[in-house]
Amino acid sequence: GEVRKTTNIVCTISNDMGEEPTYVGIPISEIMKDYTMGDVISLLWFKTLFPKWATKFIELVLVTAADHGPCVSGAHNTIVAARAGKDLISSLCSGLLTIGPRFGGAVDAAAINFKRACDSQIPPDEFVESLKKKGQRVEGIGHRIKTAENRDKRVELLANYAKQHFPEMGTFLYAKKVEEYTLQKANNLVLNIDGAIGSLFADMLKGVGKYSDSEVMEVLELGGLNGLFTLSRSIGFIGHALDQKRMKQPLYRHPWDDVLYAEPERPSRLANG
Ligand code: ACO
Ligand code: LMR
DSSP: OOOOOOOSOOOOSEEOSSSSOEETTEEHHHHHHHOOHHHHHHHHHHSSOOOHHHHHHHHHHHHHTSOOOTTSHHHHHHHHHHHTTOOHHHHHHHHHTTOBTTTBOOHHHHHHHHHHHHHTTOOHHHHHHHHHHTTOOOTTBOOSSOOSSSOOHHHHHHHHHHHHHOSOOHHHHHHHHHHHHHTTTOTTOOBOHHHHHHHHHHHHHHHTTSOOHHHHHHHHHTOOHHHHHHHHHHHHHHHHHHHHHHTTOOOOOOOGGGSOOOOOOOOOOOOOO
């Protein structure tokens, strides 16, 4: 009989072979009628169709994290690249490359760490101190401009939505207890937007009723949540690149008086060898 050649690639999320593309088996003509962007993310990222309250939450995350002004590291990079005459994609990529453990890329680790500690009922102070002993920061805690007196409104708004719609909020409430403890150490060690998205997303996954706690951890370990921040903030970065182009802003050069020039004494060549 006929032997099918082995394929190099396996794809389980979409198909472009038929008359119209499908996302996890659903033709896009149907998707266009009744489905939202949150539903599409649910399908293509998590291969499942979350309930409406959950896909609405995904959309609220996209809206909430889309921009935080021109001064954040990614928007700044985007602006500098756009002003150097780079095209939109390059300017966007320049911004995206700053997303990492300090900026916007702490969502996955925050979700995993808060959920693991919460499920294992580790007291929040012990959780923080054990990370400190290992020389690690608490992912999802800390902000450059947000403080105990000037909390991040976005965190409150997302939590308010969750209070109204989520079946459970255990991981988020645990993260808030961690914040209570870290705020005793320093005023800016607030629960930040990465930490809020991560902990709420862990609760959302549990709340949809499909996964056990260990299966929620498996989904989180895929690392998709930093993608959520990245997707969202791309909207802002593109906005900043277009903003600069529209205004025909010239090449950016950082002002001298904002740099402390601290060259050491001229070294003499080492004698050895
Ligand atoms: N956990 C424990 N200690 C912390 C944390 C944290 N998350 N953040 C800051 N500290 C401590 C530092 O150890 C430092 O103490 P040290 O000087 O004795 O080492 C002190 O607070 C000041 O640290 P800085 O780096 O100066 O604080 P900064 O305000 O610059 O840091 C930042 C802000 C980068 C967000 C930091 O809090 C951090 O790394 N947080 C964890 C990662 C994270 O959640 N990033 C996402 C931020 S939100 C976003 O980008 C959308
Ligand atoms: C944020 O959205 O909080 C980030 O862009 C970090 C910042 O410095 O504002």
